Amino acid sequence: MKFSFKNDYSEGCHPNILQALLQYNLDQQAGYGEDEYSLQAKELIRKKINNQHSDIYFVSGGTQANLIVISSVLKPYQCVISASTGHILNNETGAIEATGHKVLSIETEDGKLRTSDIISVLENHSNVPHQVMPKLVYISNSTELGTVYTASELEELSGFCKKNNLYLFMDGARMGHGIMAEKSDLTLEKVAALTDIFYLGGTKNGALIGEAIVINNPSLQEDFAFNIKQKGALLAKGRLLGIQFLELMKDDLYFDLAKHANEQAMKIKNTLKERGVEFLSDTYTNQIFPILNNDLIKILLEKFEFYVWKKTDENFSAVRLITSWNTGDEAVDDFIEIIKKELP
C-alpha cells in the first residue's frame, strides 16, 4: 500500500476518541444532542472562545454546516460573497443554491477575501430590487489553498462587515490548521470575537465526523435548532458528536493534532524550498502545493498517493500534498529522502 498524501480524512480517528466511545458506550443518554457529553463539550468550547453567550451545535460535516448556516441566516433574496476558491462554490454540488441562495464569486490570488473585493461587489449590486442583496461574507481559515488570515486582516474584514450590515461567517473545516500555522497570530477567542458565526472542523482534524457550529451574534441564535433538524442534521445519538468534541477540546488535543499536521507539511516544504522548488502559494498549514518536474512526480507517485493539481508548463506541474494528525515521521522521512536523492 502506498502512503497517501491525498487528504486529511484517510484514516479513522484519534485513539482517545475511540477510547471514550468505548468507555461511555452503554450509558443511557438523552437523544438529539441533549446528552451530557455534548453539554460538556459545548461548555469547553465556550471557555476556549471566552464567550458564555455563544450558542453551539454539532453537525456531521462541512457541507452540512455550510448549508445550514447560510440558509438559516439569510432571507430569500439575500446572497453570499465568497472567494472563487471557496469550498461552497466548487465542491458542494450546489448545496447553497439548493437552499435558494446565490453565491457571488470573487477572483483572488490566494483564496483570501479583502474589503476592497467586497466593496466592488456591493457597488455592483445597487439596483434595488432587481439584484440579489449581498448579506453574508464567507471566508475559510485555513483557506482551500492552505493560506491563513492574520488577526489584523480578520479585524479589518469584521469591522467592514459590521459597518456595512453584513454577516461574517468563517468556514473552519481546517480551523485548527489555520490557527496553529507558524505565521498565524489568530486565536479561537479572536475568531469568535470577530465573526458572527463560524465552525470548528473535526472531520479533517482527527474526528470520525463532526463540525461545531458556533453562533456568536445573538440575533442569529433564535430557533437555530429547527434548521438543524429540518436539514436532516440532528443525530438521534448526538453523543457521537459530543464525545468526539469533548475529547478534542480536552487538553487542547484539537490544536496539538493540527500543529502536528502542519509541522509534517513544513518539513517537506522546507526540504523542497532549500532546493529552490517553487510553490503555487506560500502556505504554512497542512496543505502545500509545490511545483515539481513531471519526472520527479512520476517517481514520487510510485511510492505515494497525492493529487497532481495543475500543469504549470510543459515539464512542471503543481501537486497538492496534505498531511494529517496521523501522518507519521516514517512517511514524511521516506518522502524527503526521495526528494533529497532526486534533487541533490
Next chain:
Amino acid sequence: MKFSFKNDYSEGCHPNILQALLQYNLDQQAGYGEDEYSLQAKELIRKKINNQHSDIYFVSGGTQANLIVISSVLKPYQCVISASTGHILNNETGAIEATGHKVLSIETEDGKLRTSDIISVLENHSNVPHQVMPKLVYISNSTELGTVYTASELEELSGFCKKNNLYLFMDGARMGHGIMAEKSDLTLEKVAALTDIFYLGGTKNGALIGEAIVINNPSLQEDFAFNIKQKGALLAKGRLLGIQFLELMKDDLYFDLAKHANEQAMKIKNTLKERGVEFLSDTYTNQIFPILNNDLIKILLEKFEFYVWKKTDENFSAVRLITSWNTGDEAVDDFIEIIKKELP
C-alpha cells in the same frame, strides 16, 4: 439513574461495531463512501435482498434519508401520500416541504396505508394542473405505531402503485423490528422486490448512526450520489457508515438485535395482557402502547422513564414503551415485577 424505555437510541452501539472501528482505525481509505468497508457492506446487503442491481447509499439518519429520497425522485409539482402518523408528517420539522414537496396526510387507525386510502387521494387530485400530482407512496415498517405490514398487504400496495404509476417508498428506520415481528411474514428480499426504494435503519437498531438507502427501481438510480452530496449527507469518512453496516449485516446481527428488542417488549406486553390491560394498538414489535391507570403510571415513573402518550379518559392514559437491542433482562424483569405487584 432510572432505566429508560423512552426510545431505542439511548445507548451507544453494539460492541462489535466499536471493535471493528478500533481494528480498522488507522488504515488509509478512500473517502466519500469509496472505502472497502462500505463496498463490502453493500455487497452483503445486495446478497440479503437477492438483487445485484440495487444501488445502495449510506447516510446518517432517518430524516436525512427521507428528504434525500423524496426530493430526488419527485419532480417539483409531485407530492407524497403518507399515513397521518408518518414520521415525515409529524417529526421532521417540515423537512420534506423544505425541499418543495407537499405531503398529503391520510387518517388511519393503525398507521398503515391501504390501496383504498390511496384511491381516494387520487380521485381528489384530478383537477389538472391546479393540484399537486400524487406520485410517491410513503410507508413505514414497522410503523410509527409499532404495527407491521404483511407480505400480502405489501404485495397489494406494490401492485397498485405499479398500475397507477406511483413510486412505493418504505421508511425502514425500524425495518429490523418490522421484519422480525412475531406475526411478520415479510423478508428483506420481499421488501426489495416490492418497493421502488427503501432504507434499512441502523440508528434505532444498534448502530451509532446510519441508514442504508436501497434503490431497486433502475429509473431512480441515475445520478443519485449528487443528491446525497448536495444535501450535506456525504461523509468524508464514509468508512464510519460502511464499517457499521458491515458488522450489522455479518451473521445477521441486525436481525438478531431487532428480534431481541421485540422479545423484550413482548414480555412486558404479555404480562400486561394477562392482566386485562388494553393497548392503543396491537403491536408485535419493540414499541407498545398499553393503557394504564394514572396511579400505576406514577409508580412506574419512579423507577423508569417513558413517555405518557395520550390521555384516554379521566383515570387512564396510554404510555409508550420502547425496548432496544440493549434492553437487558434486569430492566424488563424489574418492570414486570412492579406490574405483577400492582395488578395482581
Next chain:
Amino acid sequence: MKFSFKNDYSEGCHPNILQALLQYNLDQQAGYGEDEYSLQAKELIRKKINNQHSDIYFVSGGTQANLIVISSVLKPYQCVISASTGHILNNETGAIEATGHKVLSIETEDGKLRTSDIISVLENHSNVPHQVMPKLVYISNSTELGTVYTASELEELSGFCKKNNLYLFMDGARMGHGIMAEKSDLTLEKVAALTDIFYLGGTKNGALIGEAIVINNPSLQEDFAFNIKQKGALLAKGRLLGIQFLELMKDDLYFDLAKHANEQAMKIKNTLKERGVEFLSDTYTNQIFPILNNDLIKILLEKFEFYVWKKTDENFSAVRLITSWNTGDEAVDDFIEIIKKELP
C-alpha cells in the same frame, strides 16, 4: 352559447378600465410599478384603509400573491395554518410547499377558522425542534365556500394571533364580495387594522389581472420588493396593474361591482329558498351552493354552465353558482324563470 355561472373571471374587465388603458396608452412611464398610475392607486387604497403607513404592491394573481406573501414573511422552519378548504391547500399545485413551507390543514364546517382551531394546532406542535413552528394564520374573505367573517370574529382572531405571536394574513381574492355581503359588518379599514397583511383581489372583481398586497405590519415591510421581483411577479409595465386599481378604487367602483355580483346571486338564492331548497352553506356573497334534484340540474344545464359540486344523495347534488360584476339581469331572470317553472 350558454351563459356561464362557472366563475367570476369568464369575461374581460369593466369598461372603465379599458377606457383608461386606451387614454393613457402612449404616455411614457417609469417601469416596474414606479409609474404615476400605480402611485396614485396606492394612495387611494391607503385612504380607503385609513393607514398612511401600509406598504402596497400590485401583482398579477392570487396564487402569486399567496406564495410571495407566505415565503416572504416566514423563516424556513415556520408554517401556515389554514382551513382545509383554503385555496392554498387545494388549488395551487403545492405553490406554498414549493417555497419550502408546510401548510397545516384544519377541518371546518364553513371554511372559517376560529381561535379554538388554532389553539389545538399550537398544542400539537410543541415538540421543539422536531416539528414545524406554526407562525402564520391564513384566512380567506369571502371564503372558498362563500361565507364571510364578521368584524367581531376577525377581532377575536386578530387578538389571539397578536397574543400568540402569529401573523394574520387574509386572502382577499374575493374581498369585495366579502365586505359587501348583506350580513357583513366588516370594512376595508377594519381588515387593515386587524391583519398583518392582506390582499385585495382584482381578477375576480372586474380587473383583467391584479391583486393589491397591503402590508400593515411594519416589521413585514422591509425589502418586500425583492421578493416580488425574485418570484417573477414584477411587471415591467406596472402601469397595467396601476391603471386597473386606479379605476377600481375611484368612486368605489370595486365595491359597487362586488355588491352587484352578490345581489345577482341573492336573487337566485332567495327564489330557491322560497321553494324550500337547501344549501351546502348559508352564504351571502356571489357564490351559492344549492342542493338540487338531478333532473332539475339536467334541465338547467341545457341553458347554463355551472359546476356540479358534490353528490349529496341518490337524487340530489349541490351545484356551485357564481355571479360576477358582469352578470346581467337577463341571465339571472332566465335562470329564475326555469326554477319557478320547475319548482312551482
Next chain:
Amino acid sequence: MKFSFKNDYSEGCHPNILQALLQYNLDQQAGYGEDEYSLQAKELIRKKINNQHSDIYFVSGGTQANLIVISSVLKPYQCVISASTGHILNNETGAIEATGHKVLSIETEDGKLRTSDIISVLENHSNVPHQVMPKLVYISNSTELGTVYTASELEELSGFCKKNNLYLFMDGARMGHGIMAEKSDLTLEKVAALTDIFYLGGTKNGALIGEAIVINNPSLQEDFAFNIKQKGALLAKGRLLGIQFLELMKDDLYFDLAKHANEQAMKIKNTLKERGVEFLSDTYTNQIFPILNNDLIKILLEKFEFYVWKKTDENFSAVRLITSWNTGDEAVDDFIEIIKKELP
C-alpha cells in the same frame, strides 16, 4: 416631459391590441389559457415555427419565463451555463437560484456564448458527485448587449448541446429585434428547430405583458402546465395573453414592430458612426451603446432620458439608448439634430 430612450417598455401597447381587448371584452371564455384566443394564438405560432408538435404556454414576463423553464427542466443537482451578461445572472434577484439551481457565469466580450466556452465549463465540472452538473445552456437573442446570433452560430451551439446531452434554451425577451436585425439570418423557424425550448417576448415588443414559452423537445413537454400554475404564473383570464399574441402574430405585426425599433436605433447609430463615434459593441438591434463626450451627454440629457452605462475614461462614457416599437421619427430626428449640431 423629456422623451425617454431608457427602455422598450415605457409605453402601453400597440393600439391593435387594445382594440382587440375592447372587441372581445364581454365574451365569456374558459379560464386559465383555455380561451379560444389563446388557442388561436398558439396555432399561429406553431405555423410560424413550422412545428405542429411544439407546446406553447403564455406567461406574464421574462423573469417568470426564465425561472419556470429552468426549474422545470432541471433536476435538483443540475445547473445552468450562461454568459456573464445574462439577464438571469444580473437582473433577476437570484430568481433561478431561488428555485435551487446554480448559474455558472462565463465571461464574454459580446454577450454571446460559444462552444469553446462551454467545453471549458464541462472540463471544470468533472468531479462527480462533488460538483453541480451543467445541463442547460442559456442564451439570449438579441443579447443583453444588443448583439445577435447568426444561424450558423446557433447551429454549432445546437449540435454541440445535442452531442453533450445539454439542453439549449433561448431567452427571447427581444427575439423580434434579434431576428429582424439587419445582419441576422436567423428565422423563428430555425430558432425552433435548433433549441429545446425558447420564448418569444411580448413585453418589450408592443404587448402590455406576455412571453410565449415554446417547448420543442418532446421530453420537456410532459406536465409542464403544473409548473406554470405552481409558480403563480397561470392567469385566470388567460385571454389577456392570448389576445395579445393573436394580434402580434397576425400579419407579422410582431416582426414589423421589432424592425421599426431596430431601424430607429440604426438611424442614430449611423449618424454617430459617420462622426467617428465609437461603440461598446457593434449592434444592429434596438440597443446601442455609443461612447460620448461627457459634455455632449449633459446636453443630450437636457432633452432626453437614457442610462449612462459605463465610464470609459476621464472625459467619455458609454450610454445606452433603446428604441421601441413606438419610438417616433420626431424623437429620433430631434436627437440626431443635436448630434449633428454638437458633432459637426
